Amino acid sequence: MKRELAAAVRDLASYMRSLDEDLAEVPPRPAADLPAGGERRPDAISALAGQVRSCRKCGLGYARLNAVFGAGSHKARIVFVGEGPGFQEDHQGEPFVGRSGQLLDKIMDTVLGLKRADVYIANIVKCHPMKNPETPEAHGNDRPPTQEEISACRPYLDEQLRFIRPACIVTLGSVPTKVLLNADKGVSLMRGRWYDYPVDLFGPGHPIKVMPTYHPAALLRNPNLKRDTWEDMKMVRAFLETGRIN
Numbered sequence: 001m002k003r004e005l006a007a008a009v010r011d012l013a014s015y016m017r018s019l020d021e022d023l024a025e026v027p028p029r030p031a032a033d034l035p036a037g038g039e040r041r042p043d044a045i046s047a048l049a050g051q052v053r054s055c056r057k058c059g060l061g062y063a064r065l066n067a068v069f070g071a072g073s074h075k076a077r078i079v080f081v082g083e084g085p086g087f088q089e090d091h092q093g094e095p096f097v098g099r100s101g102q103l104l105d106k107i108m109d110t111v112l113g114l115k116r117a118d119v120y121i122a123n124i125v126k127c128h129p130m131k132n133p134e135t136p137e138a139h140g141n142d143r144p145p146t147q148e149e150i151s152a153c154r155p156y157l158d159e160q161l162r163f164i165r166p167a168c169i170v171t172l173g174s175v176p177t178k179v180l181l182n183a184d185k186g187v188s189l190m191r192g193r194w195y196d197y198p199v200d201l202f203g204p205g206h207p208i209k210v211m212p213t214y215h216p217a218a219l220l221r222n223p224n225l226k227r228d229t230w231e232d233m234k235m236v237r238a239f240l241e242t243g244r245i246n
C-alpha cells in the first residue's frame with residue numbers, strides 16, 4: 001500500500017512538472033489499441049468541411065475570418081471538444097492554437113501518450129463568437145456562443161462524430177459539457193465521471209463515452225485545477241488501454 005501511494009505521488013509530481021514549460025517532457029505512453037471504427041469515406045468528411053467553410057446558418061458565419069472545422073485523425077479513438085474558436089483560431093483556421101492549445105498538447109502527450117495527429121479536436125461552434133463582430137482583429141473580443149448559434153452548428157459536430165466513430169469524447173470546459181450531455185451543471189460538478197453521449201449515433205448499446213474535464217485556459221488561470229485534470233486524464237488513459245470503465 002505504501003509503495004503504491006509513493007508511486008502515485010511520484011506520478012503526480014512528474015505530471016505537474018511536465019506542465020511547466022521550462023522542464024523536461026515525460027516520455028509518452030503507448031497509444032490506445034481499441035477496435036477500429038466502421039468504413040469511412042474520405043470524401044464525406046471533406047464535403048462536410050466544405051459545407052462548414054461556406055456556412056451562414058447563423059450570424060457567426062458573417063463575421064468570422066476562418067471557419068474552424070476541426071483537426072486530427074479521422075480514425076481517432078478520442079475526440080476533444082471545446083466551446084468555439086477564439087482570436088488565434090479564427091485567424092489560423094485551426095482549433096486550440098496558442099497557449100491553451102500548447103497546454104492541451106502537453107496534457108495529451110504526458111498523460112495519454114498521444115500527439116495531436118493521433119486524436120481529433122473540434123468545437124461546439126465552428127466560427128468565432130465575438131462581442132463586436134465588426135472588429136475581428138480586436139483582442140478581448142471573445143464571448144460564449146448563444147443557444148441559437150449552438151443549435152445551428154450542433155449537427156456538424158454529430159456528423160463529425162458519426163464519421164470518426166470515437167470510443168470517447170473529452171469535453172473541455174462547462175459549455176461543451178452542458179451541450180453534449182444536456183446537463184445544467186458546470187464542469188467542476190460533472191468532471192471525474194464517465195457519461196454516455198445521449199445522442200444515439202451508432203445504434204442501441206453503442207454509446208460514445210464522455211469524460212468532462214477543465215478547459216486548458218482554466219488551468220492557465222488556476223494551476224490548482226491541474227490535479228483534477230490529471231485524474232480525469234488517467235481515467236481516459238485506462239479506458240483507452242483496456243476498453244473498460246472501472
Ligand code: SF4
Nearest residue numbers: 055057058061127153
Ligand atoms: S457557427 Fe456553425 S452554424 Fe454558425 S455559421 Fe459557423 S459553421 Fe455555420
